[in-house]
Amino acid sequence: MDSIRNWRRGWMGLALLAAVSAAGASTLAPTSAFASKANDTLNIAWEREQPTLDYYFQNSREGIIINRHVWDCLLWLDPKSGEFKGLLAKSYKIVDDRTFEFEIREGVKFHDGTTLTADDVVGTIQFLTKPDTGKMQNQPVAWIDRAEKTGPNSVRIYAKDTTPLALLYLSADIPIYPMAYYDKVGPEGMGVKPIGTGPYKVTEVEPGKRIVFEKNADYFKGSPKGQPKIGKIVQRTIPDVNTQIVELASGNLDWIFKVPADQAEKLETLPNITVKPASTMRIGYLTFDAAGRSGENPFQKLEVRQAVAHAIDRQAIADNIVRGGSTVVHSACYPEQFGCTQDVAKYDYDPKKAKELLAKAGYPDGFKTDIYAYRDRNYLEPMIGYLSAIGIRTDLHFGKYAATRDAIRSSKVPFAFMTWGSGSVPDVDAITTVFFGGGPDDTSMDADVQKWLAEGASTMDEQVRKTAYAKALSKIADQAYWLPLFTYPTNYAMTKDLDWTPTADEIPRFFTASWQ
Amino acid sequence: MLVYTAKRIVLAILVALTISMLVFSLLYLSGDPATALAGESATSDDIEKIRQAYGFDRPVWVQYLSWLGNAAQGEFGNSLYFRLPVWELILERLPTTMTLGVSAMTFAIVLSIPLGVLAAMFPNSLIDRTALFMAVVGQAMPSFWFALMLIVLFAFTWPVLPASGSDTWRHFVLPTIVLGYYATPAFMRLTRTGMLDVLSSDYIRTARAKGLRPWTVLFKHALRNAIIPVVSLAAVQFGFMLGGSVIIETVFALHGAGFLAWESISRSDFPTVQAILLLFSLLYIVLTFLADLLNAWLDPRIRVG
Numbered sequence: 001m002d003s004i005r006n007w008r009r010g011w012m013g014l015a016l017l018a019a020v021s022a023a024g025a026s027t028l029a030p031t032s033a034f035a036s037k038a039n040d041t042l043n044i045a046w047e048r049e050q051p052t053l054d055y056y057f058q059n060s061r062e063g064i065i066i067n068r069h070v071w072d073c074l075l076w077l078d079p080k081s082g083e084f085k086g087l088l089a090k091s092y093k094i095v096d097d098r099t100f101e102f103e104i105r106e107g108v109k110f111h112d113g114t115t116l117t118a119d120d121v122v123g124t125i126q127f128l129t130k131p132d133t134g135k136m137q138n139q140p141v142a143w144i145d146r147a148e149k150t151g152p153n154s155v156r157i158y159a160k161d162t163t164p165l166a167l168l169y170l171s172a173d174i175p176i177y178p179m180a181y182y183d184k185v186g187p188e189g190m191g192v193k194p195i196g197t198g199p200y201k202v203t204e205v206e207p208g209k210r211i212v213f214e215k216n217a218d219y220f221k222g223s224p225k226g227q228p229k230i231g232k233i234v235q236r237t238i239p240d241v242n243t244q245i246v247e248l249a250s251g252n253l254d255w256i257f258k259v260p261a262d263q264a265e266k267l268e269t270l271p272n273i274t275v276k277p278a279s280t281m282r283i284g285y286l287t288f289d290a291a292g293r294s295g296e297n298p299f300q301k302l303e304v305r306q307a308v309a310h311a312i313d314r315q316a317i318a319d320n321i322v323r324g325g326s327t328v329v330h331s332a333c334y335p336e337q338f339g340c341t342q343d344v345a346k347y348d349y350d351p352k353k354a355k356e357l358l359a360k361a362g363y364p365d366g367f368k369t370d371i372y373a374y375r376d377r378n379y380l381e382p383m384i385g386y387l388s389a390i391g392i393r394t395d396l397h398f399g400k401y402a403a404t405r406d407a408i409r410s411s412k413v414p415f416a417f418m419t420w421g422s423g424s425v426p427d428v429d430a431i432t433t434v435f436f437g438g439g440p441d442d443t444s445m446d447a448d449v450q451k452w453l454a455e456g457a458s459t460m461d462e463q464v465r466k467t468a469y470a471k472a473l474s475k476i477a478d479q480a481y482w483l484p485l486f487t488y489p490t491n492y493a494m495t496k497d498l499d500w501t502p503t504a505d506e507i508p509r510f511f512t513a514s515w516q
Numbered sequence: 517m518l519v520y521t522a523k524r525i526v527l528a529i530l531v532a533l534t535i536s537m538l539v540f541s542l543l544y545l546s547g548d549p550a551t552a553l554a555g556e557s558a559t560s561d562d563i564e565k566i567r568q569a570y571g572f573d574r575p576v577w578v579q580y581l582s583w584l585g586n587a588a589q590g591e592f593g594n595s596l597y598f599r600l601p602v603w604e605l606i607l608e609r610l611p612t613t614m615t616l617g618v619s620a621m622t623f624a625i626v627l628s629i630p631l632g633v634l635a636a637m638f639p640n641s642l643i644d645r646t647a648l649f650m651a652v653v654g655q656a657m658p659s660f661w662f663a664l665m666l667i668v669l670f671a672f673t674w675p676v677l678p679a680s681g682s683d684t685w686r687h688f689v690l691p692t693i694v695l696g697y698y699a700t701p702a703f704m705r706l707t708r709t710g711m712l713d714v715l716s717s718d719y720i721r722t723a724r725a726k727g728l729r730p731w732t733v734l735f736k737h738a739l740r741n742a743i744i745p746v747v748s749l750a751a752v753q754f755g756f757m758l759g760g761s762v763i764i765e766t767v768f769a770l771h772g773a774g775f776l777a778w779e780s781i782s783r784s785d786f787p788t789v790q791a792i793l794l795l796f797s798l799l800y801i802v803l804t805f806l807a808d809l810l811n812a813w814l815d816p817r818i819r820v821g
Contacts, residue, residue, distance in 0.1 A: 057599065134569055136553075236769070238680050242664055243768065247671075400552070400782070402548050402784060403548070406551050434559070439559070441560075
């Protein structure tokens with residue numbers, strides 16, 4: 001399905017180029033049909049339908065965006081300074097490795113006019129720790145043991161075990177709900193009429209099609225999120241990125257994201273459009289079945305894995321195909337994540353050395369292997385070409401994400417091209433531990449690496465964590481268990497009227513936006 | 517006629533059952549539904565919880581029989597993605613798909629039948645060649661390409677029509693042209709062929725010899741007979757249009773049932789996919805069945821055969 005979409009996008013890109021050229025030639029510079037700035041209404045679009053607006057019952061990036069605007073968490077991670085600040089909590093204290101204490105801010109109002117209390121915080125946590133609610137957000141709350149009210153405005157949250165990511169989760173993935181309302185309407189009600197304390201309130205919902213947000217005029221003063229400036233945000237679901245582009249160019253939209261690099265370049269030529277490329281936490285990687293889970297295979301040999309690493313010109317692919325500021329990655333994590341050292345073994349593009357390593361491994365004439373992938377065929381094809389140049393012939397199995405990941409977990413895959421976005425969690429625990437911590441995605445099963453990763457995940461001491469992760473990442477690179485490839489930037493396109501800056505976590509925060 | 521009808525009904529039920537079994541198997545072959553539902557960042561524990569919560573840990577055939585049993589009682593369950601009753605979702609989106617299908621069919625017929633008649637009246641003329649050219653282009657041009665061309669022209673360069681949405685009739689103009697044009701060649705060529713056959717038949721020669729006016733011969737005697745296979749084709753083509761509107765609905769952001777089916781496949785939302793495909797295939801079967809009955813009624817040789 002992705003390949004069909006990519007093919008269609010390619011054709012449509014050409015069509016758009018023709019359209020842009022035609023508009024330029026005939027000086028039909030598009031004008032803002034909706035005059036968004038004059039109406040103080042920001043028209044945005046994304047491609048995915050939201051199943052529900054209840055944050056805990058969905059798992060999409062768009063759901064994260066809605067969450068940040070409609071609700072608040074106890075804490076706030078400042079995207080610029082990387083510092084935790086109190087949000088619904090006026091202050092917080094780490095009592096010990098498993099106990100967190102919060103003083104709840106007074107006078108904060110929910111969108112329905114009710115006042116936030118410590119009971120809402122405890123009630124939200126109690127709901128999240130119930131096992132059978134069917135919620136989709138499990139990982140960010142799985143660490144919580146319980147919560148208790150320790151005073152009129154104070155709450156303690158207890159972790160089951162030491163959880164270094166606890167503050168991150170509490171600042172991003174655990175919005176506080178008005179429990180009296182939630183008890184009454186349940187996830188179904190919250191899904192169509194969400195009530196939070198956030199800088200924007202939802203005033204209109206057409207499920208799957210349209211959401212209208214309006215500025216919360218009563219948003220509490222002193223919020224580290226700042227005060228919302230734009231009066232209204234109208235979100236529309238437009239599944240086809242090319243249609244989004246035409247709507248933006250026509251002035252019917254003011255902001256879109258995930259614009260393909262080739263089309264972003266064309267959009268930039270329009271007089272009223274700004275394109276802002278920005279990094280995301282997604283990286284691409286090649287994974288080898290070094291542990292032989294899929295049966296005996298050439299990738300069990302270190303020299304073969306290193307040969308693959310030397311055979312592929314990652315820089316050329318990043319610069320010429322991925323584009324948008326993509327950079328080569330050397331560690332098995334996103335470089336900006338906590339603990340993600342890049343001070344590890346690096347494999348430069350050296351096909352001669354690659355052939356020597358293959359010969360040393362006993363494959364002077366190369367070999368044939370299956371390779372699995374689920375997206376970005378245009379990135380994969382040059383890699384297949386590089387491998388072919390050193391004698392590694394590939395049989396491509398291109399499938400859906402679920403099928404491909406399932407095949408890896410079921411030990412059927414010797415070699416795969418995959419990507420990972422870490423759920424925008426800025427910590428190596430959200431990536432390296434997933435793929436090297438001994439779980440079903442671990443294709444190297446290295447006991448040392450597993451031990452170091454466990455060490456890193458079992459203490460709050462940042463220095464100890466960094467040391468443990470550095471050891472793990474060094475060994476992963478030395479042994480070439482993965483070949484990390486490149487970062488995945490994304491392109492945001494918007495009207496020049498809009499003053500908005502993207503962040504590295506790919507979560508737009510429109511409460512920081514304003515009109516130029 | 518009764519025996520014939522009964523046979524067709526049994527056949528239709530068997531076809532619907534086969535389709536539902538195939539869809540269920542194919543969806544399972546395309547990946548673990550629990551992994552698809554859990555999303556990319558899910559851990560193996562999350563996936564396992566979802567597998568148990570939704571009953572994906574049961575054997576596939578047990579899940580299928582359970583679905584079939586419920587479906588037979590009219591209970592199609594809740595969408596795994598939207599957590600809403602499947603029928604509620606479909607009923608909410610079906611009007612968009614039906615509006616598009618009916619308007620596209622009307623557009624196709626209004627465009628193709630006069631062109632087919634003209635092409636038959638003046639075979640090998642400029643009109644005939646133009647009609648043939650239109651037919652070839654209509655069949656060869658990918659719908660999404662044509663859709664974007666129209667968007668570029670009428671929503672961007674000359675912004676007279678909206679590019680996306682389904683709020684007003686204006687939103688349906690471009691999708692109708694794209695979907696209708698795709699169906700035009702079949703109607704036009706069938707009309708042309710039918711008219712050519714009929715116009716060379718004895719009874720038309722007789723009608724002309726009787727001194728009837730040319731328009732009376734053409735419309736009262738010739739077209740009424742030549743149009744019969746077109747009517748049958750229209751029934752089938754309408755079913756095809758409803759199912760084939762997926763791309764059009766995606767490009768024009770119409771949020772119809774076709775788009776819902778397409779997205780539900782990638783989300784492994786079994787109950788929704790099953791219900792929509794069952795609905796579409798039943799609709800298709802009913803339309804084909806009606807076309808068969810119409811043919812049998814018109815032509816006794818089919819009933820006897």
